[in-house]
Amino acid sequence: MSQIRIVVADDHAILLDGLKRLLEPKYQIVAVVSDGRAAVEVARELRPEIVLLDISMPLLNGIEAARRIRQEVPESKVIILTMYTDRHYVRAAIHAGVSGYVLKHAASEDLLACMERVLEGGVYITPGLAPAASTDETSVTLNEDLFGRKLTPRQRDVLQLVAEGKSAKDIAHVLNISVKTVEFHKASIFSSLGLRSTAELTRYAVQQGIVTS
Helix, strand or coil, X not given: CCCCEEEEECCCHHHHHHHHXXXXXXXXXXXXECCHHHHHHHHHHHCCCEEEECCCCCCCCHHHHHHHHHHHCCCCEEEEEECCXXXXXXXXXXXXXXXXXXXXXXXXHHHHHHHHHXXXXXXXXXXXXXXXXXXXHXXXXXXXXXXXXXXXXXHHHHHHHHHCCCCHHHHHHHHCCCXXXXXXXXXXXXXXXXXXXXXXXXHHHHHCCCCCC
């Protein structure tokens, strides 16, 4: 029987070493990437059974990456491996279509159990966080705008890259669009959110979890 193939997306080298020791006896890690955009591209190319994503990643955060992987590679299960315990983050992950949410400090105890549950078609949330995944209407309302959900996918792309301090030229290169198109999307974001400066936009991105401070 062939091994289950895994793509790991995280930009912390120490954690990656630990994950390899934990997973490789049973699973095959077919790719390791350090940003969310690369995670989507590799998942699209390799179509692994599981993609492990951190939430806080450059170029494209883990929630947005999860959303796109589930849309483009629906056969791949996505597990969030993160330090964030806030219930809004858990809810945002569930909305994005993830099958598992595991805290990094509990990975050695929870991750293997999570992967088994996910591969069986279930959902696994680190014990203690499960109530945060409730689908009651109050939780949905609280999470309505987290991670910029009111914006379009392309606007979220531009928002994160602007908040990371990239120039319009750099953003155009990353997204393979023109500088003029970047400026158009940036102006649309300002208009949609009622913001007036890049500093305000960056604060919004931090508040919404799109980038870290």
